[in-house]
Amino acid sequence: MIFTKEKIEEFNTLLANAKKVVITAHKSPDGDSIGSSLALYHYITKEHDNVAICHPDMAPNFLHWMLGSDQVIAHQEREAEVVQLMDEADLIFCLDYNSSGRIGRMDDLLAKSDAKKIMIDHHRDPAADFVDLMFSDPQTCSTAQLIFELMEARNDLDKIDRETSEAIYTGIITDTGSFRFSSVTPKTHEIAAHLIGKGLDHAPIHENLFTTTENRMKLTSFALLEKLVVVPEMQAAYISLTQVEQKRFDAQKGDTEGLVNQALSLEGVKMAVFFKESDGIIKISFRSIAAIPVNDLARNNFHGGGHRNASGGKYVGKMADAIEKFVTILPNFVEENKSHFE
Ligand code: 5GP
Ligand code: MN
Numbered sequence: 001m002i003f004t005k006e007k008i009e010e011f012n013t014l015l016a017n018a019k020k021v022v023i024t025a026h027k028s029p030d031g032d033s034i035g036s037s038l039a040l041y042h043y044i045t046k047e048h049d050n051v052a053i054c055h056p057d058m059a060p061n062f063l064h065w066m067l068g069s070d071q072v073i074a075h076q077e078r079e080a081e082v083v084q085l086m087d088e089a090d091l092i093f094c095l096d097y098n099s100s101g102r103i104g105r106m107d108d109l110l111a112k113s114d115a116k117k118i119m120i121d122h123h124r125d126p127a128a129d130f131v132d133l134m135f136s137d138p139q140t141c142s143t144a145q146l147i148f149e150l151m152e153a154r155n156d157l158d159k160i161d162r163e164t165s166e167a168i169y170t171g172i173i174t175d176t177g178s179f180r181f182s183s184v185t186p187k188t189h190e191i192a193a194h195l196i197g198k199g200l201d202h203a204p205i206h207e208n209l210f211t212t213t214e215n216r217m218k219l220t221s222f223a224l225l226e227k228l229v230v231v232p233e234m235q236a237a238y239i240s241l242t243q244v245e246q247k248r249f250d251a252q253k254g255d256t257e258g259l260v261n262q263a264l265s266l267e268g269v270k271m272a273v274f275f276k277e278s279d280g281i282i283k284i285s286f287r288s289i290a291a292i293p294v295n296d297l298a299r300n301n302f303h304g305g306g307h308r309n310a311s312g313g314k315y316v317g318k319m320a321d322a323i324e325k326f327v328t329i330l331p332n333f334v335e336e337n338k339s340h341f342e
Contacts, residue, residue, distance in 0.1 A: 002137045002146075003153035010133055012154070014116050015044065018091035021051045022115070025143075026097035027104040029059040030257075031174025031209065033096040036120070036143035038068045039167035040093060043151060046159055052089075054082045056104040060254020065208045066170060067163040075106050082106065089115040096143040098123035100130045120146050124295070124307060138307075141183035144171020148191050157194070165200045173209060177261065181309070219249035223259055230266065231327075234334050235341055237263040238326065240275035242319055260285045270341055275315075275322055282315040282322040291340040297333050301325065 015021070023040055025033035037053050045051050057076040063069065075082040086092070086109040094100075098121050100107040110117070110130065117131040122143055126136040140146055148168050151157055160168075172192065176184050179192075196202055212220075223239050230237045239259055246256075256276055263272035264287045271288040284302050286294035288309050295311035298304035304313020315322035334341055 002135050003149055007133065007135065008153050011118065011150075014091055014118060014133060015048065018048070018089075018116070019050060020085075020089045021048055021091045021093070022085050022089040023051065023053045023093045023095060024103055024106065024110070025055055025095040026102040027056040029055055029057065029063070031063060032142045032144055032171040034059045034063050034066060034069065034072070035167045035169075035171025035174070036095045036147050037072070037167075038066055039144055039147040039164050039171065040095065040120075040150075041068060041071065042161065042163040042167065043147070043156070043159060052085045054085055054106070056106050058253070060257070061252060062209060062211070062254055063170075067166060075104070083109060086110065086113055086115075089113060091115055092117045094119045094121070094131055096121055096123075098126040098136065100127070120150065122146060125305070139183075139185075141181065141185070141188050142171045142175035144168045144175070145188060145191060147171075148194075149187075160195070160198065162199075165195045165198065166205060169195055169200055169202060169205055170209065173205065178206070213252075213255075215249045215251070216255045219246070219251055219255055220259060220262075222249065223256075224262060228263060230269065231330065232268060234330050235268060235270040236272070236330060236334075237266055237269045238273040238275065238323070239263055240319055240323060241277065243277045243279075246277075260287050263287075264289065273326060275319060275326075277319050280316065282317070282319055284313050284315060284322065284326075286311045286313070292337055293340075297329070301329055 023037050025037045041051055041053055053072045055072050055074050058074045073081055092113060092115045094117055097103060100110050119131040119134045119136060120143055121136050122138055122140045124138040126134060128134055135146060172188060223241060227239050228237060241256060260272050260274035271292055271294055274285040276283045286298050288294040293308045295306045295308055298306060298311040298313035302313025302315055304311060306312050
């Protein structure tokens with residue numbers, strides 16, 4: 001139980017004393033960073049009249065339907081506003097990230113700010129040095145679930161309205177692969193049951209999240225048909241997409257989301273990697289099953305980190321070299337984690 005009575009009291013004091021509140025979440029938003037931000041926003045605006053959401057960049061199109069998403073101010077697009085809001089804030093929420101490096105160029109603003117900072121997050125190995133109050137639980141499937149638990153701990157479940165409910169549900173769905181991942185617990189289902197019991201219309205949320213475009217479908221088909229490489233002796237598979245290939249299908253932000261999971265779903269494959277070129281760097285996504293710690297691989301070789309089964313990193317240089325580096329270290333990684341690959 002991370003929402004102890006003492007910490008909730010501290011939370012209450014920080015919120016009550018704050019004149020200006022800013023909610024932040026990590027770069028390259030996903031359903032959980034947006035979902036937890038909007039859920040917290042809809043919740044605390046019921047008791048606080050000066051709350052802003054500042055994110056490093058905008059969410060992909062498939063999340064724009066979310067109620068309140070027009071309230072998100074992206075640093076990449078409206079830098080001056082974000083600088084001012086961060087400067088004037090006296091309370092900043094850090095949602096769905098465990099170190100200040102995860103908010104891109106906003107990390108300077110966070111470091112310079114005198115505001116009190118509250119982390120609510122579920123990533124492993126949180127850095128405590130940049131926040132004043134930390135609610136961190138790597139066992140919880142999503143930050144959105146933690147927002148529900150925060151409301152529960154403050155006896156505020158009756159304040160869950162449609163906006164809050166949809167935001168919490170979206171964060172849970174996207175971070176659990178629709179209730180599939182091992183991070184799902186009875187509590188996760190209890191929360192979904194509670195939300196649906198109170199009137200949440202869940203089917204349109206799944207439709208909104210998983211409806212695709214013709215370009216995206218063709219990009220996915222191309223990636224699977226032409227760019228998937230399986231390394232059966234390592235029980236691994238990888239996909240790569242250069243910038244030229246992405247342009248060919250007019251790839252939009254978020255269009256390659258989930259590709260790596262498709263590679264992971266192959267029979268006999270226990271870890272999957274996706275290499276995506278963007279402006280001189282190769283962004284790499286790692287996924288694994290069971291106890292295979294792809295976050296170690298990301299941390300030790302690709303300046304990254306994350307969860308045991310879902311992590312990421314980057315390579316500065318050419319696509320071919322990034323793949324070459326991965327293929328070279330793969331046998332050692334498999335050997336070191338032999339028991340998990342059996
Ligand atoms: P994705 O592959 O979806 O971009 O990222 C999956 C997870 O890996 C994220 O939720 C995050 O925990 C972690 N992650 C992705 N990129 C990075 C990175 O550059 N650094 C660190 N430390 N973690 C990352
Ligand atoms: Mn998350």
